[in-house]
Amino acid sequence: MEAVNPRYLVDEHQTPTDVVLTIEEWRRILEELEELEDIRAYDAAVTDRETSVPLDRVADEIRQRRGL
Numbered sequence: 001m002e003a004v005n006p007r008y009l010v011d012e013h014q015t016p017t018d019v020v021l022t023i024e025e026w027r028r029i030l031e032e033l034e035e036l037e038d039i040r041a042y043d044a045a046v047t048d049r050e051t052s053v054p055l056d057r058v059a060d061e062i063r064q065r066r067g068l
Helices: 023-047 055-066
Strands: 007-010 016-020
Touching (some): 023 055
């Protein structure tokens, strides 16, 4: 993952309350999270030997999640 450059907003006690990212950074983070979700779904399907799921069904579910 590429580095992000967050900017922090703080309250009157200098306690961080919010983070500001560029839209490009935010989109990259969302893409990474979607990919991680796909990897976790794949790993769960592979490790669950009692219930097998056809590869084409898994691929269809991934496409649906990504809106493809």
